Amino acid sequence: MKWKKFVKGFGFASNGIKVAFQTQQNMRVHGFIAVLAIGLSYGLGLEALEWAILFLAIGLVVALEMLNTALEVTLDFISREQHPHIGIAKDVAAGAVLWAALCCVFVGMGLWGERLGLLLGIF
Numbered sequence: 001m002k003w004k005k006f007v008k009g010f011g012f013a014s015n016g017i018k019v020a021f022q023t024q025q026n027m028r029v030h031g032f033i034a035v036l037a038i039g040l041s042y043g044l045g046l047e048a049l050e051w052a053i054l055f056l057a058i059g060l061v062v063a064l065e066m067l068n069t070a071l072e073v074t075l076d077f078i079s080r081e082q083h084p085h086i087g088i089a090k091d092v093a094a095g096a097v098l099w100a101a102l103c104c105v106f107v108g109m110g111l112w113g114e115r116l117g118l119l120l121g122i123f
Contacts, residue, residue: 020066026097027065034058037108044115057107061100068093 020027041054071093075086117123 016066020069024065024069027062027069030061030065030101034062040112044112044119046111050111053107054111057100057104061097061104064097064100068097 021031037054037058041051046054072090075089079086114123
């Protein structure tokens, strides 16, 4: 393995993350919500396994958003014209991000629900 090439790959990948946050509003929204979720989790005293679940959920949404962006940019490069198949591909990719984000709401409910209920005197 060529270490120089391997390390250079991390530079490309980190640049991809940076560009996604700089150019994509939805990426910044996901990042903001992730920071809020991490802060809330810290305040509620999550345990190690719960932290793992939280970071897996956050990672899934962010990764899907980046893949969605890559797909959209690629498809826009291939054809600027409206095409039904390109529209379907973009919609399905965006739907994957939405689905994952909605699932994260349920993950959050599972991680925080009881703690928040006790804290707010609901339970």
